[in-house]
Amino acid sequence: MKALKFTIFTFFICLLSIFHANATHLRAGEITAKRISNTTLTYRVTLTTYTDQINGVQANEGQNFVKFYFGVTGVPLYDVKRKKKFLINASTMCNVYDTTFTFPAQGKYTITCAITNRNANTVNLPGRTDEISFFVETTIVVNGALGLNNTPVLLNIPIDTAGVGKRFIHNPGAFDADGDSLAYRLTIPKRDFGEGSGLGEFITGYKDPASLGQPLLTEDGAGASIFKIDPITGDLIWDAPGKWTTPQYQINVAFIVEEWRKGFDGKYAKIGEITRDMQIIVVETPNNRPVLTVPTQICVEAGQKVEFKVSARDKDNNNLKITTNSGVYNRDASGVNASYVFPLEAKFNPLNATQKSPAEGTFTWETNCKHVRGQAYDVLFKVEDFPGRFAVQLTDTKTVKIKVIPPRPRGLLAKNTERGTELRWQLYPDCNIQDAEIIVYRKEGCSNYIPSQCELGLPASLGFVEVARVSVKDTFFLDNKTQNGKIYSYSIVASLATSDFVSIPSVPSNEACVGSELPQLAPVMTNVSVDKTDAQAGQITVKWTRPLNFDSTSFKGPYQYKLYRATGISGGAFQLISSISTKVNKAADTVFIDKGLNTFQNGYTYKVAFLYEGDKVLAESQAASSVRLTVASDAQKVKLSWQANVPWNNDNRKHRIYREVKGKPGTFNLIAEVGVQAVNTYVYFDDGLDRFPDDGTNTIQLIIDSTYCYKVETVGAYLKLPQLGLLNNLSQVSCGSPIDNTPPCPPNLTSEEINCQTLDRKAICEASSLSNKFKWSTPLSAAGILCRKDIVKYNIYYARYKDEKPTLLASVASPETSYTHVRPLQDGFAGCYYVTAVNVLNIESAPSTMICKDNCPTVELPNTFTPNGDGKNDTFTPMTCTAFIKTISIEIYDRYGTKVYEGTGDNLSWDGKSSNGAELPSGTYYYLAKVLIQRLDKNDETPSTIKGWIELIR
Structure with missing residues (x-):
């Protein structure tokens, strides 16, 4: 077939085969629901399906409506229109259907949807799977007392790839905005029981994935293959898929996500469940799966910042990309902004960046009182490798649980007065939560209890009893029910009512002891x-x-x-x-x-x-700790800082700094007495000077990168026990080195140029994304001066257009000296980049030379097509390749000037029929296409018009 060429923009358009109208297409999906009215039992119900974009395009295009059954007697099936659709990848389309429905009364209802049909060749389902209907259901408890309840949303798409003999892990990324407890269990996929019935039945002949293929062994060969779901985390584990008669096969499985709510009596009740039907593609591959490393469960007090590293390694040294899903990012499954947490969402950097192995990312979240709830937040992390065009990508998945608890009350003081014991504490953070309160506890004697980081409330074994409850706005309480001559200790706990209707206690405050005999008896x-x-x-x-x-x-x-x-x-x-x-x-x-x-x-x-x-x-x-000294490198100096948690006061004293004598291990000289005013001033910078000459002057010249060792002696006292005198305590010995404070030299940045004449446009159109690859090196010297070697990372900066200021795109740890920026197919290569080096002092170099890339001005359009239903070249479809396209539209006219077709965006596909559906005769037709391409220069982004002829052959 000949092609007309137009030098306009970087884009290659190829034809996509469209199958017959009753083609099968359903791969996966689930139903979710959310109550949207405080005064009525009205819910928004959403069906999300994932369909076959290779063999079921036309079937899905025609699926503009589906039928919901709401489990209400006398209410027939309900037509629901498709709200939106978008590509997940080249082979999968996501479709969203939703509507509102008001239930007639409180009760338990099962919402269902059946669609004809599943896609073909699913090996663990019986017979021709393209003749088996797709059926999902969700059960909810409709009860006004549950408030504006949501079912969980599943943020991880239910299409995944596994490798033969490789351990496979998938997690749905379930997030419950109400903080309800979730549990998981396996089930069997269902089919429609009968058209119009609204009921489903288990598919007879379903096979457990662990029974498929050979050999039926785990990845390590230590036991029989298993297929299970973790009831707590939701990790779906297949260890490991067996080899099939074909190098690639697909299965469908189903599991249920149960929603449980804790009542005021402390008991849990199930208030709903979602069934997800998902598809797994299994492929033979020599590729090894990457391994993800994440922290264990994290617990923070509201108001604290959560920050941790996520890393991944690949045995084959393939490039890696770490992605993450959770409600804490305020994004739904399609990436659209949502309001799951308020006011600030979490961040992950770099986001969707391809890195060399080992890859790394940083999670941060500024928490607040609104985030407090009984259940931990699940944050899903996934790493995928990039083994090359002809190898199968493999993944690893792990979930981090983040528990956000109420802030603890602080600064509790107790004082005996004639009226009784006066308690005072710092004003509690303004959480603006209804029913929040401070609980006051008392016991006889002092225990000096130090709670662990996430230990909520006071253990009963300590003997504390509740004596009062006051508002969180109070900072004072008078206890007039104590007895003279006894020692008492007090602690206070905050209690917050959360969004999941549970009152959660905080970690207890410090313990405050009072009693005239305390100094003598303890x-x-x-x-x-x-x-x-x-x-x-x-x-x-x-x-x-x-x-x-x-x-x-x-x-x-x-x-x-x-x-x-x-x-x-x-x-x-x-x-x-x-x-x-x-x-x-x-x-x-x-x-x-x-x-x-x-x-x-x-x-x-x-x-x-x-x-x-x-x-x-x-x-x-009371408890007392040793002095802990930290020594850090600084510019031409060594920084010393120390701390100790002790019941006496180390402030307003002169602490002593000792430095080890060079050449005399274990011999230390006093080099300074530091006047400490407060705990945050326990810092000293050693520049080599001896500021305490009484024991002889030992000033030295600190040498860059040489090691020096130190110890600190703190001096303190009990203010109320002066008879004990001054208390001197030594730290451990700690060592460090001074470093240079000159900035690093700018890196030498290189990247392959884009050759528009030799660019493989067919390969570009077949890809799901494009990438710009960069390498750099740090020079040994610049302007006759040696460059620094203490580089800890490199920062990559990027601007989409050449007249914009580049911003930080990603950071890679040294000694890595390359970076791949994966771009959406529509954006192409256009953009400007530079790299900087950062040393251990966090000093950043000047930018490298900036490299800018643009897209090539070439487009090809077909000039014939044959809509004869043979599955080849059946449509004139210019949008099968979206590379570099910002907007596109097309109009087609017959030889008399009558418009026979018009389309924009994703809907560009002419099947040779008129606007009223009649087949048009063979002949020559005129087309007019208007396109806007992504370019490096905004001024170059102007609409262009392509005119030409297309031959329709029957």
Whole structure:
């Protein structure tokens, strides 16, 4: 066939075969529902289907309506119009049908939809699968008490690819906007029970995927093949698909997503379920699946920022792309903006970027009180590899659960007065949540309980009892029901009512103890000092006081101390490390040398309890941690920062800085006394000067990249116990190096030029996307000066048009020196890029040379087509290739000037018929096409007109 060529824009148009009108096409889908009225039982019901775009185009084009059955007696099937359709990829179209329906009364209803027919050659369904109808259903509980309830939405498309012998994981990405609990179970796909019945039946002869093909083994060969779904996470796992008689085959499976709500009585009730029918394509491939690494469950207090890394590796070193789905991004399954979380959605960077293996991305989310709910947020991450044009892409999927809990109350203080015990605390964050309150708890004695990060409420084992509930706007409470002479401790907990109708307690506040005898009855921690820094043989000296002015007539012996230790300087899981029998007048028993520690990597926290009559706890001390020193590289300097969580006050004192003497390991000189005013000023920059000459001047010149070691001695005191004097404690030894502060040299950026004469337009039209590939190198020197080698990452900047300022597109970690920017087919290559280098000090280089790319000005249109129903060249279809096209329209006229066809956008497909459906005779027809192409220069984006003749041959 000859072709007319027009030099206008980068675009190749080929013909797509359109099958007969009753072709089969259904691949997957599900029904979702959402109540949209507070005053009526009105719901918006949505069917989402995924159809075969290769063998069922015409069938899907004709599927403008489907029939819903709402499970209401006397209400017939309901015609529902297609709202929109869009391509998922070259072989799959997504279709959305929705409508509103008002249920006549409260109750349980099953909404169904049946469509003729499924696509062909599904090997785990019986017989000709293109003669089996597609049927999905969703059950909801209609009850005004449930509020504006939503069924879960499934954000991950139900079409996926698996490799023979490779472990396959798919997750639907279910998100419930109401925070209801979700559970998952397998079922069998259904077919229509009878046309017009609204009922379905399980497909007889369905085969479990684990029974298909050979050999029926897991990926590691350790056991029999399995096919299952995790009831909690929703991970659909096939380990592993067997080999079939053909190198490629497809199956259909179904699973149910159950929705459960927790009632005020604490019991869960099922309020609905969705059935998803999905298709899996299995292909023989030598490609190995990539492996994704994500963190375990994360728990944060509302108002805190969630930030973590997601990484992926590929055994074959293929390029990788990490994608992510969740309601926290405020996007629905089609990528359209939604309002699942308010006011700020989460971010993932880089988004939809192709990277070299290993690939990495960063998830961030600024949480707030509106995000608090009983169930964790599921965030789905998926990595896919790019093994080349003729190999099958494989994926790995993992889900991160993010629990957002109420902020804890802070700054609790307790004071004895003549009226009673006065409690004061900081004003709680303005969450603007109805029914939020502060719960006040009290117990006799002090426990110095330190809750873990996500431990909600106070454990009953501590003995706290609730004494009051006040508004979250209060900052004061008077407890006038205490007894003189007793020690009391208080803690407060915030309680927020969430969107899922559950009241969630916060982590408890600090514990505040009061009582005239407290300093005398409780041991007091005084020292946690690091004696030796070592990964295995580290040593810490722990000291505390005896119970001062102890009355042995009131509390009989025998007496003992119990010393507890927790790893880390924030406390946590304390473990008993020593029980020490004592006499209250014996001072030596208040010192303990703790050995065999990893003081190189860890800090440690201690507390001590005093017991009388052998096993009765009189009181516990407050917890005290070791001093933890952090040494970081800085420009021409070394930065020291330190912290400790201790009950005494280290502020308004001079802390001492020691530096190890070069050539004398283990010998340290005092080089400075730092006046500390507050905890955030526990910082010192060593520039080599000795600012404490009393022990001799030891000023040195710091050498770039040389290592220097330090330790810090803190000085503190108990303000209310001056008799204990100053408390000196040493940190562990930590080392670091000064570095240069000059910026890196700009990278040398290169990329292949686009040759419009040799460009493979056929390959472009067959692709689902295009890409710009770049490489760069960092010069050894510039202008006679050596360039820095401490590069940690490279930033890639991009502008769509040449007159726009480039913005950050992606970052890749050093030593990677290449990047591939995957672009939608419509956009093509057009855009400008440059790269910068960033060093360990986060100093960024000047930009590299900017590289700009444009699209080629060539288009080809066919000049004949044969609409004879043989499946070849049946339509004049100029939009089978969307490369570089912004907009397009076409008009076709017969030789008398009568318009016989008109179309725009995706609907450009003339089947040789007139506007009233009559077949037109063979002959020559005139066409006029108007196109707008994506270009590098906005001024070049002007509509162009193509005129020509098309020969219709029957």
